[in-house]
Amino acid sequence: MHENEHEMKYSTYIYVWLALVVLTWVTVAVASIDFGNAAVFVALLIAAFKSSLVVAWFMHLKNESATIKWMVATLFIVFAIFIGITFTDYPFR
């Protein structure tokens, strides 16, 4: 067996999948409620939560080394800066 492998169980992943399916249903159900401008925010919040489940469990990020975790964190910071720069610039043109 390999050094950074962890004991894996089928059932854990089935639970994560169930949570993802339920959250998909929630996204669809919630879409018919009129949140006004907050609708995008609610949809993105659920999508972000679903993604974090996929990244943490399915992509095993939670079991990875600190190196990989920091790399992913750096990516998020870089992407946040891109978004920040865009939206501090674009609306004022």
Add this chain to the structure above:
Amino acid sequence: MSNHAATMVAHKHPSDVEGAKIGMWLFLFTEVLLFGGLFIAYAVYRSVYPEAFQTAAANLDTFIGAVNTLFLLTSSLTVVIAIVALQKDKQKMAVWMIWATVLFALGFMVNKYFEWSAKIHHGIYPGSPELLADHSKGEIVFYNLYYTMTGLHGLHVIIGLIVFFFVLYFIKRRPVVTEEMPYEILKNVRGTSRLAVVSEKGEELGTVAQLDDKVELVDIRLTYEPVAEKRDPRNFVKLENAGLYWHLVDVIWIFLFPLFYLIT
């Protein structure tokens, strides 16, 4: 003998699981930024044309979008189950789960095909005269983004399919090893006397028993079914990395689905 051969393979090709994974993550980062740029473009245009985006999004089929979301989520589950199965050395299970993944991916593409052809049939595609004449600027931008982003995503699904076929090949492959063996030993191994021997130039030299004692070393080619502990450990990281790619494709869809289908 096959055990010995398998050990040799493992030694000849040391694997660096961590390094391979880091390489894959770095590649995934470029993918995130590729799609990220498009998501930012979507956000900017949505802030410019909020009503048009809502009108246009209402015309997309939420049901197909939801079914496709379930297909991708389930295919992510089957990949991860394949990884666990391979780790538990359940090769057959792993192979079946990869096939299941391929099936869901194909299902996704079939749905996409029907979805796109219905839209194209109604004259909604980038640059179509009907789209340009009958729709507002914002709706045109929405549909252009829709085709670009789901198109690029669909391309990734197809690439993922191809990657899984490679992984299947590697898992199912029977390793072949060439080993040197002194003739003295080989001729005394039971069952080898009638094996054909070929020279380096490809000439047939007869059977092992017919060789004369001037022969010192013989290369033997072994095709073997590796025992559980000796299977090529690199298959595991190949499947793991293919899985990482596949999950990223899933994550991108998790965002595409609400942004294009649900915000009406």
